Amino acid sequence: MTYKITALPGDGIGPEILKGSIEILETLSKKFQFEYDLVTKDFGGIAIDKHGEPLPPDTLEACRNSDAILLGAVGGPKWTNPKNRPEHGLLGIRKALNLFANIRPTIVTESTAHLSPLKESIVKDTDFIIVRELTGGLYFGEPKYFNDDQAVDTLTYTTDEITRIAHIAFKLASKRNKVVTSVDKENVLSSSKLWRQTLEQVSKEYPDVTLNHLLVDACSMHLITNPKQFDVIVTENLFGDILSDEASVIPGSLGLSPSASFGENGPSLYEPIHGSAPDIAGQNKANPSGMLLSLAMCIRESLHQPECAQHLEDIVFNTIKNGIATKDLGGNNSTSEVFEAIKQSI
Amino acid sequence: MTYKITALPGDGIGPEILKGSIEILETLSKKFQFEYDLVTKDFGGIAIDKHGEPLPPDTLEACRNSDAILLGAVGGPKWTNPKNRPEHGLLGIRKALNLFANIRPTIVTESTAHLSPLKESIVKDTDFIIVRELTGGLYFGEPKYFNDDQAVDTLTYTTDEITRIAHIAFKLASKRNKVVTSVDKENVLSSSKLWRQTLEQVSKEYPDVTLNHLLVDACSMHLITNPKQFDVIVTENLFGDILSDEASVIPGSLGLSPSASFGENGPSLYEPIHGSAPDIAGQNKANPSGMLLSLAMCIRESLHQPECAQHLEDIVFNTIKNGIATKDLGGNNSTSEVFEAIKQSI
Numbered sequence: 172m173t174y175k176i177t178a179l180p181g182d183g184i185g186p187e188i189l190k191g192s193i194e195i196l197e198t199l200s201k202k203f204q205f206e207y208d209l210v211t212k213d214f215g216g217i218a219i220d221k222h223g224e225p226l227p228p229d230t231l232e233a234c235r236n237s238d239a240i241l242l243g244a245v246g247g248p249k250w251t252n253p254k255n256r257p258e259h260g261l262l263g264i265r266k267a268l269n270l271f272a273n274i275r276p277t278i279v280t281e282s283t284a285h286l287s288p289l290k291e292s293i294v295k296d297t298d299f300i301i302v303r304e305l306t307g308g309l310y311f312g313e314p315k316y317f318n319d320d321q322a323v324d325t326l327t328y329t330t331d332e333i334t335r336i337a338h339i340a341f342k343l344a345s346k347r348n349k350v351v352t353s354v355d356k357e358n359v360l361s362s363s364k365l366w367r368q369t370l371e372q373v374s375k376e377y378p379d380v381t382l383n384h385l386l387v388d389a390c391s392m393h394l395i396t397n398p399k400q401f402d403v404i405v406t407e408n409l410f411g412d413i414l415s416d417e418a419s420v421i422p423g424s425l426g427l428s429p430s431a432s433f434g435e436n437g438p439s440l441y442e443p444i445h446g447s448a449p450d451i452a453g454q455n456k457a458n459p460s461g462m463l464l465s466l467a468m469c470i471r472e473s474l475h476q477p478e479c480a481q482h483l484e485d486i487v488f489n490t491i492k493n494g495i496a497t498k499d500l501g502g503n504n505s506t507s508e509v510f511e512a513i514k515q516s517i
Numbered sequence: 518m519t520y521k522i523t524a525l526p527g528d529g530i531g532p533e534i535l536k537g538s539i540e541i542l543e544t545l546s547k548k549f550q551f552e553y554d555l556v557t558k559d560f561g562g563i564a565i566d567k568h569g570e571p572l573p574p575d576t577l578e579a580c581r582n583s584d585a586i587l588l589g590a591v592g593g594p595k596w597t598n599p600k601n602r603p604e605h606g607l608l609g610i611r612k613a614l615n616l617f618a619n620i621r622p623t624i625v626t627e628s629t630a631h632l633s634p635l636k637e638s639i640v641k642d643t644d645f646i647i648v649r650e651l652t653g654g655l656y657f658g659e660p661k662y663f664n665d666d667q668a669v670d671t672l673t674y675t676t677d678e679i680t681r682i683a684h685i686a687f688k689l690a691s692k693r694n695k696v697v698t699s700v701d702k703e704n705v706l707s708s709s710k711l712w713r714q715t716l717e718q719v720s721k722e723y724p725d726v727t728l729n730h731l732l733v734d735a736c737s738m739h740l741i742t743n744p745k746q747f748d749v750i751v752t753e754n755l756f757g758d759i760l761s762d763e764a765s766v767i768p769g770s771l772g773l774s775p776s777a778s779f780g781e782n783g784p785s786l787y788e789p790i791h792g793s794a795p796d797i798a799g800q801n802k803a804n805p806s807g808m809l810l811s812l813a814m815c816i817r818e819s820l821h822q823p824e825c826a827q828h829l830e831d832i833v834f835n836t837i838k839n840g841i842a843t844k845d846l847g848g849n850n851s852t853s854e855v856f857e858a859i860k861q862s863i
């Protein structure tokens with residue numbers, strides 16, 4: 172079986188971190204003996220420049236026909252037209268491919284704990300996953316408009332949408348520490364009342380998993396004061412946006428965190444959680460770890476090579492431990508030096 | 518002129534921290550020679566128990582006729598009826614008295630910097646204020662309902678609502694470091710587009726104040742990685758709820774932070790940002806600092822005694838510095854011992 176992968180380098184540091192990661196994939200595929208076809212397509216700002224829109228039909232078509240999508244990063248100060256933004260490509264691809272489940276692990280390893288803005292004693296051994304609903308809520312609900320006098324956005328969820336994301340969280344937790352923390356604003360929002368009641372319902376199918384509820388404002392505190400308490404956090408789209416970005420600073424560098432987005436049957440999308448970092452683009456300075464760890468998630472989940480994925484994750488963290496790291500991690504190596512060291516270790 | 522104050526002790530630790538604070542107010546009023554009338558009313562859970570609702574008409578009437586309201590805290594596990602909750606009293610009083618501007622200072626003093634979950638080097642000298650819009654957005658927008666199949670909440674803002682909260686932020690900033698950071702989700706929400714454009718409009722009236730825009734997800738990171746950068750943050754209701762709670766852990770104890778809520782003409786409401794802490798209620802353990810600093814805000818803004826307010830703030834922080842503090846601050850004093858020490862220093 173030959174897996175199909177679409178690579179979307181995007182903007183800023185996207186192309187440099189994705190190019191090196193694809194070379195790593197190539198080396199890994201030889202060692203672990205699996206096959207794949209990879210095509211590269213324009214997406215984001217570069218697609219606006221070349222095709223007039225951030226998600227051209229040809230790009231979407233390639234993604235649709237793939238098993239996995241590897242995305243670098245999109246956006247930058249260059250694209251200022253509010254009606255035609257790189258980020259619209261992101262929202263568009265999520266909706267078009269029904270990528271409703273965004274998975275973001277937050278792991279603090281021994282070799283990076285000292286980099287956290289939080290005290291080491293608080294972050295040590297942190298290991299949780301945020302499951303963010305990605306195609307519902309305020310992002311897509313109608314009516315959504317503004318004029319000179321007023322503005323309206325609409326937060327909608329169906330029970331089915333909540334049910335399917337709940338199953339993702341419970342399944343993940345049942346393979347981990349068996350605790351789901353559902354985050355909502357149940358004391359204010361109707362959607363959160365339906366959310367909470369649906370989570371309770373789904374939890375009955377997972378008797379070995381504990382379900383806790385936490386208000387979003389309280390969660391924003393607990394992430395800082397006691398991140399170790401969490402195993403799997405599940406929440407709606409906008410809360411997930413805020414909380415997962417908050418969580419992303421815990422490991423000390425944004426450059427460390429991967430993410431995956433899953434649909435119902437179609438392709439899955441893998442991308443580092445950091446942005447396109449236009450200030451350091453093209454300077455061989457970007458930390459490739461987030462992209463490489465996203466690639467590892469892709470290898471595990473879409474290419475079904477768990478050993479290979481584990482091998483890559485181990486190498487990424489060992490390389491840092493051995494002091495070969497970019498500036499954001501306190502090292503003084505370039506992007507290509509990190510890639511080279513990783514390639515040597517395969 | 519005799520100022521009218523309504524005291525709402527509420528639930529949990531509310532009564533004990535408010536009672537001691539009222540005694541401090543009495544002592545201060547003698548020293549600084551000002552007069553006030555104070556009535557105490559039921560609010561929150563205790564009002565549900567005694568009158569069947571969290572905000573009885575008699576309580577609301579007293580608040581309406583006051584210059585200032587001092588609130589302890591509301592809520593607790595005892596009140597479980599989702600249709601009749603202590604928190605509904607909070608939402609009710611905000612709406613009834615048009616308390617649209619919630620002000621939450623975050624200050625890290627020398628004597629408490631070591632208590633922060635963040636590294637001392639990051640939090641040292643942090644001093645910013647979050648201005649949260651308190652009567653609009655998802656909290657009150659219609660339609661708002663849920664049934665077995667789906668749920669809807671509505672995020673609405675009028676230009677007028679945004680304009681008036683913007684003025685509060687710019688006025689505050691012009692008396693401080695002259696930087697307003699407006700937080701929105703302009704790349705996704707229509708309401709944020711109107712928000713941003715209205716802030717730009719209002720900023721023209723304050724040429725000496727710099728206006729920055731920051732996305733809510735980015736702000737949740739910056740609060741942790743670099744809280745010192747902020748002077749005045751202004752944001753809509755739900756973002757303000759999440760971000761101000763996140764900010765509240767920076768000083769190291771929730772027990773330290775005060776808040777004030779202002780309307781257009783009517784009374785203002787002052788309350789500590791912590792909750793009712795039912796686990797330690799009645800045990801003489803609660804940290805009264807947040808309540809006392811809220812009282813100081815009340816004395817400054819509603820009783821117009823800035824010297825007295827400053828005196829109280831100095832005493833509160835000096836008492837901690839001198840090691841007289843509750844357990845959450847690393848001390849081993851009781852609530853009443855802290856009150857007594859503060860009274861002695863007046």
Ligand SMILES: CC(C)[C@H](C(=O)O)[C@@H](O)C(=O)O
Binds near residue numbers: 262412705734
């Ligand atoms: C770019 C933006 C629309 C997007 C989001 O809010 O979902 C981003 O912040 C993210 O988290 O992937």
Ligand SMILES: CC(C)[C@H](C(=O)O)[C@@H](O)C(=O)O
Binds near residue numbers: 758
């Ligand atoms: C109790 C709740 C309704 C309230 C809010 O969300 O506004 C609280 O969290 C607050 O911040 O005062």
